[in-house]
Amino acid sequence: MDPVIVVGAGPVGLALTRALTRHGVPVLLLDEATDGEDARPARTAVLRPETAAFADRLCGTPVSAAGARWSAWRTLRRRRPAHRQELGEDAPVHLPQHLLARALRSAVDGDGLARVLTGTRLTGLDQDSTGVTVHTRGPGETRHRGSHLVGCDGARSTVRKLLDVRFPGxxxxxxxxxxxxxxxxxxxxxxxxxxxxxxxxxxxxxxxxxxxxxxxxxxxxxxxxxxxxxxxxxxxxxxxxxxxxxxxxxxxxxxxxxVHHRLARRWRTGRAFLAGDAAHLLGSLGTQQLDEGLRDAENLAWKLALVRHGSAPDALLDSYQAERRGAVGARLRAADQTLPLLRSGGAWPTVRRSLLPGTRGEDTLLTDGHLGRGPLGAPPVYARSPLTPPAAEAALPVTPPGAPVEDIPVTAPDGTVTGLRERLGGDLLVLLIAPGTGVWDRKHWMGAGLMPRLAAAVTALPVRAELLVAEAYPGAPAHTVLLIRPDGHLAAAVPGVRPDQLHACADIVRGAGSTRNAASGGSRTTGTSGTGAASANGARTSP
Structure with a gap:
């Protein structure tokens, strides 16, 4: 089996490599440098809670413990305090970037499915219907074959240049x-x-x-x-x-x-993809470039894995650009619109009226950007993604489809109780909201009520899925079934156990379904595949 070739062993390339191998996909990681990332205490990363949890899962240890979670955010104006707000578990994690890179590299080095070649410079690439061939300079081999190629090789990306992808900004x-x-x-x-x-x-x-x-x-x-x-x-x-x-x-x-603002025109060209600094640059007003790059890796890894294992059509890979380029593009637009209004005198009434009516003003904008809130910092919601089924008629949870799920306690069929985020990064998750199950022994509730029928429905899904149970989920009525993607975004909320509707939603999540059947709970469908690249709004274009 040819590996996926990842170019660039920075934090994003390492994270993607580790995420793919956790899905059972072999990876060849090429890096031009011969040494690891330099220890620069002034070069740091701010990770949102869900991204920090992703890094922890990849490393197998709480790498976020090497950083600091801020207890509060304080704003001063001139010589006087303006306001202060306490932060809880949703506080971001601030850590030196080299510590994150070293933890990821250690996890990759201990993984038998990953092969790392350092001192290797990419000089050319060719694609055909079955894979990608890359040409390199460096010690050892100068020609490598892979099923797909991902450029995580920074702002001056060689992969992007070889693909002839523009990088305006x-x-x-x-x-x-x-x-x-x-x-x-x-x-x-x-x-x-x-x-x-x-x-x-x-x-x-x-x-x-x-x-x-x-x-x-x-x-x-x-x-x-x-x-x-x-x-x-x-x-x-x-x-x-x-x-x-x-x-x-x-x-x-x-x-x-x-800080530069740039966005690659295409993130997919046939079997080649861009991620991290190779695909986008941002960082003004508290926006976090590395945090977005890790989201790229998490989004692409599970999709590549499903396609590689034959569980999804090639069309699933189009959704990577549709979702991630759309999300980063929205972040850049928000920053570009806000920058002149915050960094120059006057014009604040305009932004207050048009963007944030009723807020405290400039301080709020900057605070939200740094703390991961509002248009500058909130986690992306893939509401218009081709992988998001239409909402069901019944009351839905507070989390909208396409948004990251809340981290709540969940119980697995073997009785293990963990946080929901700890179960991410593997198969799809099917979560039943069943009040009262916590007081019953597993041997009773696994064979009672809706569980036998739901377990059979999960087994019959077109992709592997793990069944979980929770006492409650914010805003979700009892017996709601949540379908959760491996990257932690809510795919669908189904009222009750409806096997056909659940199957149709899972088909959509793997890029092979009909939104009409997912909404109605109708008959199962098969999908078509594609090899093009998706635009930011989900439309298909030729590579």
């Missing part, structure tokens, strides 16, 4: 001076956004583990040169303003971070 939409330092600040565990600080426009202090902070200073437009002396002045001014005096500190790392 905007350059240097924001620039930040960055420092990582160890110090005692007045708000342990809290992230602080300081707007209009003395002598500056905006400063952001975010805690990491072990008393380390990453501090970003928004630079004025025009390419100001950040000298070591100028950066030290910024550090001293900020620390003195926050602490009332200059406290002792240990400077660990510095740099200048330039």
């Amino acid at each position: 905007r350059t240097a939409v924001e620039r930040h001076a960055v420092a990582a330092l160890r110090a005692e600040l007045p708000w342990p565990g809290e992230a602080v956004l300081h707007r209009s600080p003395p002598g500056g426009h905006e400063a952001l202090a975010r805690p990491l583990a072990d008393g380390v902070w990453r501090i970003d200073w928004l630079l004025p437009r025009g390419g100001e040169l950040v000298t070591p002396e100028a950066l030290l002045t910024r550090i001293h001014d900020s620390l003195t303003t926050w602490c009332g005096r200059l406290p002792p500190y240990e400077l660990l790392d510095t740099g200048v971070h330039t």
Whole structure:
């Protein structure tokens, strides 16, 4: 069996490799570098809760424990506090990017289905009806064969250039001076956004583990040169303003971070795909580039696995571009519309009326972006995806179809109780909402009520699925059956046990069904396959 070829061993390439091998798909990972990612404390990643859980599953250990979950978000304006909000389990995880990369690399190295070739530069690729052939320079082989190719090789992607995919966008939409330092600040565990600080426009202090902070200073437009002396002045001014005096500190790392906004025209060309920095660039106003790249990997992995195992038609792969390019494109549009309104004087009434009526204003926009809320940060909802069946007539759960599910306690048929997110990343999940099952022994409820019929319906699905039970789900009436994708997005909510409707919904999720039958619960259907690339709104185009 030819492997899937992944180009680029950064966090996204490593995550995709590990996600595919967990699905039983062999991977050949090619990387031009010979060493792992450099330890740069000032280069960090902010992961939303569901993305952090994805990373934990891939690594087999809680890699998110190496970071910090912020206890609160505090906003200062000039020298005075503006507002503060407590954060709970939905707080993002902030960790050095090299620690995430090392944990993923360790998991990949211990996986028998993954082969890693370093010091290998991609020079060419050819596609045919059965696979992809790549040509490389480096030690050992110079020709490799795979079933599919995924370019995770960064902003200057060789894969993207060889596919002749345009990468339009905007350059240097924001620039930040960055420092990582160890110090005692007045708000342990809290992230602080300081707007209009003395002598500056905006400063952001975010805690990491072990008393380390990453501090970003928004630079004025025009390419100001950040000298070591100028950066030290910024550090001293900020620390003195926050602490009332200059406290002792240990400077660990510095740099200048330039944010670009770009979106590849196509994310699929035949059997080749783009993901992460090769497909998109963003990062202004709290949007998180690496978080989006990991979502790319999670979205593509289960679809490639189903196609590779013969459980889905090739058309399923079109939905990767339809969903992910559409979601990132919406994020970029929100940021591009908001940037001039937040970074320049005036015009705020316009954005308040048109985008966020009734909000607290600019501070809310920036807070939402950093905390993963609103149009700048909320998890994507694939409501218009070709894989999202139409809503059933009965009352649906609070989670809309296409959105990430809530992390609730669930019980497996063997009696194991875990969080719902811990069951993701494998087969489809079928979750029955059955109040009262928690007080019964498994041997009683597995053979009673709806369970025997539902178990038979799950066995008859066109793809493998795992049956779970929960006492309750927010907004879902008793006996609702939720069909959940391997990436944690809700595919459908079915009122009661309706085998034909459940089967039709599962067919749609694997890219082979009819939305009419899923809505009506009608007869089972078979689908067609395709080999094209989908546009952001789900339309098919030729590769």
